Amino acid sequence: MTRPVRVAIVGAGPAGIYAADALLKSEAAQEPGVSIDLFERMPAPFGLIRYGVAPDHPRIKGIVQALHQVLDKPQLRLFGNVDYPNDIDLDDLRSFYDAVIFSTGADADRALDIPGSALDGSHGAADFVSWYDGHPDVARTWPLEAEKVAVLGVGNVALDVARILAKTADELLPTEIPANVYEGLKANKALEVHVFGRRGPAQAKFSPMELRELDHSPNIEVIVNPEDIEYDAGSIETRRSNKQANMVASTLENWAIRDVGDRPHKLFLHFFESPVEILGEDGRVVGLRTERTELDGTGNVKGTGNFTDWDVQSVYRAVGYYSQELPKLPFDVVSGTVPHAAGRVVDGGEHMPSVYVTGWIKRGPIGLIGHTKGDANETVACLLEDQAEGRLPAPVRPDPEAVTAFLEERGVRYTTREGWYRLDAHERALGEEQGRERIKVVEREGMLDASEPRS
Structure with a gap:
């Protein structure tokens, strides 16, 4: 050739x-x-x-x-x-x-096959991420009326969703969030965010740094129930063989034994709670039902038959992308x-x-x-x-x-590549006007216009 x-x-x-x-x-x-x-x-x-x-x-x-x-x-x-x-x-x-x-x-969001997933107030995490990241192909508004919110999943996306819901809009203003996202988050009524995982601390998929960042906000009180700190032989082996898993478990242990402070927004990390149904009334989310699980010796879990209904008005499903x-x-x-x-x-x-x-x-x-x-x-x-x-x-x-x-x-x-650099410069200029690094352009037409050569 x-x-x-x-x-x-x-x-x-x-x-x-x-x-x-x-x-x-x-x-x-x-x-x-x-x-x-x-x-x-x-x-x-x-x-x-x-x-x-x-x-x-x-x-x-x-x-x-x-x-x-x-x-x-x-x-x-x-x-x-x-x-x-x-x-x-x-x-x-x-x-x-x-x-x-x-x-x-x-x-896209991977489906969660439990009753109530289609209720009003049940959201896919990927959709929420697209909204707060200013994706041009999603709606410009997001419903944030719930005072108590559940997030299903124990990966980094679940942490991101929980953290954005628990932070104040002003904490996020120095970032590149567009004006519509800032205004939406200013109206956010969430005071409690509950993150649920069906297995234990050793099986959580958080990265250690992302987990620790939860505790950096002056407005977020991270709370872990001491009863959720439990390990079996499989969990202990995971901690021995996986440095990151061990760091995550250690962080969770430290949070479980400390006194609860007075930061205004509470973020609860729940383990051994398997979501079985999103509860609804008149087509809207009014709660979440979970089954308590227990370790089986291998690091996996089995159901105990004990169920809890949680008072939440919105549920975010962060169970994986598709x-x-x-x-x-x-x-x-x-x-x-x-x-x-x-x-x-x-x-x-x-x-x-x-x-x-x-x-x-x-x-x-x-x-x-x-x-x-x-x-x-x-x-x-x-x-x-x-x-x-x-x-x-x-x-x-x-x-x-x-x-x-x-x-x-x-x-x-x-x-083109040159068009991207024009858009990049335009977003940075928008940010400079407000003392921020960048303000992201959301509308597709606005992105295209900013990418074209100046006449």
Whole structure:
């Protein structure tokens, strides 16, 4: 092959950009070279970092600096505001590229199959995250009338949701939250937030730092019931073998034995409580029923038959993310992933030529952002092996300008890398006016307008 290997990456979040980085660092980048186009349905890149990380986590958002270093490479182009498959589909992509990598992530809520999940006041955590992160495709308002709120789940997303609900709007004002989110949180009536996990402290999926951050707010009193601090042989082994699990359990132990203070907002962390029903009246949430569980010796739990009804008026289901099915690709509805072998998409037992996956659409929504690097390296290694052994069908329109012409013929108002930097500068300027680092633009049209060259 005398021309560069042409690769399309669908999804410009961390997984997609890490895949681009792996390609750019490969031997193929030297000879015959690689040419990469990132397609992103949002007008701005960075996916989960921009629309899935709580605004009061600047440390995590600092990953953007490393992603920018990849995005700036001359071998890479960004096509934002381009939707798969409505603006460009798999057949189109295969006609332009030697290979296509899907890194579309997971942004929907995994279903919780208990009675009452569909009641008014029962919310998916992913929907709430999209709202407070200023996603352009969700409503601009959020119902925050409940004084007592339940959050189901013991992962970092549950912590984020609980923390945002328990903090005051003014605590969050220095962050990049848009004006509509600030106004919504100012009206938030929540005084109690209850987080429920069906297993014990040793099985919680919090990261130690995120857990400790709960206690940093001057307005949040974190409360753990001493009766919920319990371990069996399996739990003890988990603590011995997993440093993070041990740190989480130690933090929870310390909170359980301290006196309850007088901070105005109470955040309760409950363990060994398995949600069995969201209680409703006249179509609205009026409570949550849980069954008390107990450890079985292995770190798992079993029900005790003892039930408690909790007085809450709203429930947030933070039981996991779920990927959207991608047209023309196989999909496993149970795992919410595309079937694959080391990143090569598999359909009916056969590899789909030139089609690959990486990130959460590949392995499911588990692990931290940095874990996607390993996914990307594995997938890219398979792609390059297929290229070296002649298993990639040659595209019929490999000219890089053919894609641009295609999108323009379809009337797609796409953004570019340069457009992203214009939007970035615009958001920073909005923030500077108020002494903040950034104020995020929410409306899609506003993002597109800010991305265009100044006349």
